[in-house]
Amino acid sequence: MSRIISIAIAAVLVFTLLSGCSGDASEPARRAGNVPAGESPRGAVKIKYVVPGVESRDHMEVMAAVNRKLADDGIGVEVEQRFIPPDVWEQKINLMLSMGEEFDLFHIMQDRVPFSTYMGKGALADITASVEKYGSHLKKAIPQDMWDGAQAEGKTYTVPTYWVEMASEGQFDIRLDMLRQNHLDVPRTPEQLLQTMQVVMNNWKGKRKPYLPVKGDFDPIAVHTTVLHRAYDSFPFTVKDKLFYVNQSGDVLSWIETPEFRKDAEFMRKAYTMGLLHPDLLVMKQEQVKAQLDSGEWFVYFGTGGSLGALRKVNPAAVNTDVDAVYFRPEKPYLRPLTIKNSNAVPVTSKHADEAVRFLDWIYASQDNYDLIQYGFEGRHYTTDGERDVQKLKGYSGSETQLGNIHFIRTNKVSGLPANNRVLYQPNDQAQNSVAANFIFDPTPVKAEYANVMSEAAASVTPIYMGVLAYDEAFPAALDRMKSAGLDRVVAEYVRQFREWRGASGKSSIEGRDSQ
CATH class of the missing domain: 3.40.190.10 (Periplasmic binding protein-like II)
Structure with a gap:
């Protein structure tokens, strides 16, 4: 011992x-x-x-x-x-x-x-x-x-x-080195973006196809399809809590029933049928999206992503200015959907x-x-x-x-x-906040309907919004299911609360931010 x-x-x-x-x-x-x-x-x-x-x-x-x-x-x-x-x-x-x-x-x-x-x-x-x-x-x-x-x-x-300027929402990253290699200009419209992506996809020399790195969701902010919204005449507007369209005049609509939702879905459908989206995007996880960015096998990303090290895995000559952050119609206001x-x-x-x-x-x-x-x-x-x-x-x-x-x-x-x-x-002193940026929706009065609508949207709306199903063919039945789940009542409750909040807040329709 x-x-x-x-x-x-x-x-x-x-x-x-x-x-x-x-x-x-x-x-x-x-x-x-x-x-x-x-x-x-x-x-x-x-x-x-x-x-x-x-x-x-x-x-x-x-x-x-x-x-x-x-x-x-x-x-x-x-x-x-x-x-x-x-x-x-x-x-x-x-x-x-x-x-x-x-x-x-x-x-x-x-x-x-x-x-x-x-x-x-x-x-x-x-x-x-x-x-x-x-x-x-x-x-x-x-x-x-x-x-x-x-x-x-x-x-x-x-x-x-306050780690990020939320007015960055609405831009997409594009690789200028790949544009130069394919003798292409920076796309200025959603349609030009699809055409440009198709050329680069067809000429890609990497091991994997440079799909648009997105995963399935019906929320424009989550998947950054807000980049498309700047191209629409109705912008500025935002989508709150996945379900509600709100413009700067304070009008609230059911998001999935708007023309803007349809335009988004039709863009994604074109991208999907052109082979620009991963065929399994509905089951992809965010980690898989990040892995694609880290591999350098990408050309366009909705939002900001990637690194110089990743770019050089595909193009050893890449420099850190070979990625540009692009806004459609840059003359339009820069909008913070959230503060x-x-x-x-x-x-x-x-x-x-x-x-x-x-x-x-x-x-x-x-x-x-x-x-x-x-x-x-x-x-x-x-x-x-x-x-x-x-x-x-x-x-x-x-x-x-x-x-x-x-x-x-x-x-x-x-x-x-x-x-x-x-x-x-960098703070964007020219940006404005969405009129609904600070509004908090309380779904308690429609708790059951809200839960049913969110569940139904995940199942029925996501495949349409992400382009896996054609809008014209699938949307009418999906909308019927959403209505049956209680969509109208949820939207009406959102409108009621939002109007009360705006009246009580006494704030102008467009809020800015003092520079510091």
Whole structure:
């Protein structure tokens, strides 16, 4: 027995020595601190922050440095991040909320499950007082119209993430290197886009066909078919909550019954029959779309995507200006369909709402704080040019979509795509908000009909909208099923609530945003 104990003690001593040697002694104390990964600064209130994603290799070490700096800055908060794989995120977070599990902060992707859905289930804490008391940096870094969009009945229920200029909605990426190779000009209309895509598809030399990278959905914002809307005479308008067309005059219509829906569907049908869409797009997952972009086997993408490294897999001579961000009819207004795309909320089960807000506020208190949590240790996980450039190295990566802010974001000038950086990460002072951008629909009065309509739309409308079924042949029966599910009553309730909200808000039909 004594021999076993001696071996165990020796092992512990060796592990201790190795652990001491493995630390990065050159890391500045103000960044790395002296708190080993997994330990807590004294006196700090520990909060749990739940996010979709996968933990980076050096995540624990960076978070130890974050917690040390939180302590040094007198914030009194320690943060523990819990990662949930993206493919099971919604199921897991819904289970945690429904079971009353105690945690303090979680991420919301507004274009997938809006905060109003969680709020309607009574899952979110009112953080109005916490933001007022501890959110001075948050309020400075995030525009007021976004805060307006985070409220219901004058109460704040989530902290918006101003990581992207939402007026970027409505543009598409196109590869200029492929245009040059095929002696083509940038398409200026949807019809020209189809013709251009067909030429490039026929001449493609890659291993896989450069299908338009989309997956099945009937929501224009989710699949970025909003790029087509700028070409229509009726623009500007937007589609809210997948079902409702709203123009800037405040008119609300059933989206699937509009001429614009039909135009979208007919465009996608042409693309599908021309072989420009993946034959299995109805069952594709977002991970498959991303994999296509990462492979470089693409020519046009609705939205912003891709990277220089991916382009060079197909064209070794590609440069970062070989992708352009294009808007149809650029003379038309730039529209934000939403003011909030992502946010972070405090669940009602949390006992530390103040601390959660103080943590978020601390991130935007300085560029140093932001850089630490987003990029890790300078010189080890990233380098900069002393201004806004960032070159990310290996070992750690934060999430701009979860905690980013346009006023602090660093972009990659070397291998990033300048066209995308411009439309995504620079405020567009010429843009206007949709009149419905901050409207929150409460489906409770038509709960059963709303659930039935959404389910029926996913089954019947999606194949039509994505071009798999012809509009003329399939739409009449699909509309009958939607009507039977309760579409008319849902639309009428939306109209009623929207009109009441507009009357109560006292706001103009077109809202802008003050530049900062």
